[in-house]
């Protein structure tokens with residue numbers, strides 16, 4: 001299994017790498033679905049799943065340990081070109097703009113693309129220094145039910161509308177000067193970690209005779 005460490009820059013030099021940041025609480029087939037699409041549509045060599053130590057906008061309640069979320073990532077990824085990593089711990093970052101600055105600094109010869117679902121395109125204006133994300137790294141956004149339409153009318157899509165690249169030019173995105181971004185009208189995948197946690201809680205409650213667990 002490939003591993004990512006801050007000192008492994010030589011291996012990653014010259015490679016095109018998609019970065020899928022997430023809580024992965026737990027990982028699911030929706031993550032795998034967009035990662036496989038990213039490998040193909042963007043012509044990437046690898047996708048790294050950046051398992052976030054703690055999303056700054058999410059509650060710590062209901063958040064499984066980082067260890068558990070890394071294990072769930074390993075179980076779901078099952079692909080030689082998807083690398084599951086907690087490199088934000090090594091970088092000591094929690095905010096994406098800082099993470100990207102750290103990665104560009106440690107891997108200056110690697111071409112990174114930030115990957116996310118349409119829900120995060122809507123939300124990104126609430127992230128710390130969010131315009132630095134677009135200024136530093138090409139971005140690829142994947143359709144996700146039911147967010148795609150609202151995302152395309154949101155603040156981030158509007159602000160960078162002149163820098164949007166058509167799907168037919170997506171393979172060139174990793175080499176483009178940012179800001180540059182693409183929105184994929186891809187086949188949808190319904191998986192959601194919130195739904196999985198809800199189902200698990202219901203199953204646990206049913207197993208304990210309907211008592212809250």
Ligand SMILES: Nc1ncnc2c1ncn2[C@@H]1O[C@H](COP(=O)(O)OP(=O)(O)OP(=O)(O)O)[C@@H](O)[C@H]1O
Pocket residue numbers: 020021022023024025030031034115116117118119120142143144145189190191192193194195
């Ligand atoms: N089914 C999906 N389709 C497209 N993108 C997805 C899908 N599931 C997750 N993603 C994207 O993967 C990244 C990480 O997602 P995350 O780990 O938060 O999963 P989630 O299912 O959105 O979790 P939660 O429901 O707890 O918020 C985000 O950019 C998210 O938009």
Ligand SMILES: O=C(O)c1ccc[n+]([C@@H]2O[C@H](COP(=O)([O-])O)[C@@H](O)[C@H]2O)c1
Pocket residue numbers: 020021022023024050052054055056057058094095096097120126127128
């Ligand atoms: O930088 C921020 O302010 C920020 C705020 C919220 C989320 N993020 C990042 O967005 C990615 C997706 O998070 P999540 O929890 O929706 O899977 C993950 O890499 C988080 O670290 C980043």
